[in-house]
Amino acid sequence: MQPHQYVIIIGCGRLGSMLANQLSSLGSSVVVIDREESAFGNLSTEFSGFLVTGDAAELDVLRRARIDQADCLLAITQYDNVNLMVAQVAQTIFQVPKVIARVYHPEREGVYGQFGIETICPTRLSAEALLSAVGNQPEAKQS
Amino acid sequence: MRVILIGGGETIETIYFLSRLFARRGYRVTVVNPYPDEARMLSRQVKATVIAGDGSDPAVLEEAGARRADVVLSLTSQDPDNLVACQVAQRLYSVPRTMALVNDPDNEQIFRQLGITEVFSATRVIGSLIEEQTVFDEIVHLFPAAEGQLHVSELVLDEEAPAAGKSLAELAMPKDSLVAAIIRDGQVIVPRGQDRLQVADRLILIAVPENQEEIFCLLTGKGA
Numbered sequence: 633m634q635p636h637q638y639v640i641i642i643g644c645g646r647l648g649s650m651l652a653n654q655l656s657s658l659g660s661s662v663v664v665i666d667r668e669e670s671a672f673g674n675l676s677t678e679f680s681g682f683l684v685t686g687d688a689a690e691l692d693v694l695r696r697a698r699i700d701q702a703d704c705l706l707a708i709t710q711y712d713n714v715n716l717m718v719a720q721v722a723q724t725i726f727q728v729p730k731v732i733a734r735v736y737h738p739e740r741e742g743v744y745g746q747f748g749i750e751t752i753c754p755t756r757l758s759a760e761a762l763l764s765a766v767g768n769q770p771e772a773k774q775s
Numbered sequence: 776m777r778v779i780l781i782g783g784g785e786t787i788e789t790i791y792f793l794s795r796l797f798a799r800r801g802y803r804v805t806v807v808n809p810y811p812d813e814a815r816m817l818s819r820q821v822k823a824t825v826i827a828g829d830g831s832d833p834a835v836l837e838e839a840g841a842r843r844a845d846v847v848l849s850l851t852s853q854d855p856d857n858l859v860a861c862q863v864a865q866r867l868y869s870v871p872r873t874m875a876l877v878n879d880p881d882n883e884q885i886f887r888q889l890g891i892t893e894v895f896s897a898t899r900v901i902g903s904l905i906e907e908q909t910v911f912d913e914i915v916h917l918f919p920a921a922e923g924q925l926h927v928s929e930l931v932l933d934e935e936a937p938a939a940g941k942s943l944a945e946l947a948m949p950k951d952s953l954v955a956a957i958i959r960d961g962q963v964i965v966p967r968g969q970d971r972l973q974v975a976d977r978l979i980l981i982a983v984p985e986n987q988e989e990i991f992c993l994l995t996g997k998g999a
Contacts, residue, residue, distance in 0.1 A: 690879055691882070716858075716862075721889075724889060739833040740859070
């Protein structure tokens with residue numbers, strides 16, 4: 633990712649805080665949204681971005697994070713449906729150029745992939761990695 | 776008609792009464808409830824197929840018969856769950872009508888933009904009922920007359936009423952309407968054209984129903 637981007641991260645859990653710390657140290661402007669103020673404790677002391685406490689499924693909370701100016705939004709709360717809704721709002725209503733939603737449920741990921749929402753599915757990625765680690769790549773089966 | 780109802784927890788009462796109502800109308804109802812205890816209880820109480828599961832999970836919706844459903848109605852207390860359940864039903868299973876409850880009224884517009892065919896916000900419905908009530912709280916509908924062709928109603932003029940200080944002749948009341956009586960300080964006056972209305976007058980009106988809104992607006996300055 634290029635530096636000096638304006639990035640909104642929804643969800644400040646382990647993944648969210650790790651991304652926020654790294655993007656912030658690479659020079660991006662980062663806003664992190666989480667419902668629980670205590671979640672921001674996961675951020676490093678060097679983190680120089682902004683924090684918004686609130687439910688990202690509420691329009692006002694996204695507006696407070698100035699979503700209309702964002703270059704990129706990463707929806708990575710632990711709730712698939714919140715991520716999918718926020719990603720669609722960001723993409724369809726605020727025309728954020730780059731939007732990615734984390735979706736744990738592989739079948740749900742498939743549905744939204746078809747409809748132009750970029751998703752990342754940790755369940756599927758882990759399964760693929762594990763399968764390849766045990767020497768059982770799905771691609772190799774066809775030959 | 777095949778209907779899938781999704782919800783439970785905070786909305787369990789609504790799910791129960793709706794599934795009972797739909798079953799009485801002869802619809803084939805399937806309820807998807809995330810809580811196994813509630814699902815078990817519902818399956819004993821209503822004539823519906825009850826599935827314990829997450830209504831936004833494609834596999835659960837398929838099990839609920841989404842491929843053949845006419846309507847999917849998602850009524851959970853979480854807006855994102857309602858959105859995704861309806862979108863999955865629509866996109867993956869081509870359900871013709873998807874209806875969602877929105878708990879946050881701001882989401883009403885968003886859900887429509889994201890393709891949900893019918894969206895309703897309980898907050899907004901109740902809010903607008905109260906608003907209507909307060910706009911016209913000075914109006915009492917007394918009774919319909921002549922099989923409903925005429926309505927008799929009563930209203931009070933407050934300080935902001937544009938009609939106060941005017942004579943009936945100046946008011947230009949719409950056709951087929953009449954200020955039949957003015958009640959002022961406990962006295963009943965049957966007015967003529969030159970009689971002037973005052974603040975705190977109670978008016979007895981007779982009008983055809985189509986003109987009522989216009990008259991209320993002309994007299995009180997509110998509504999329309």
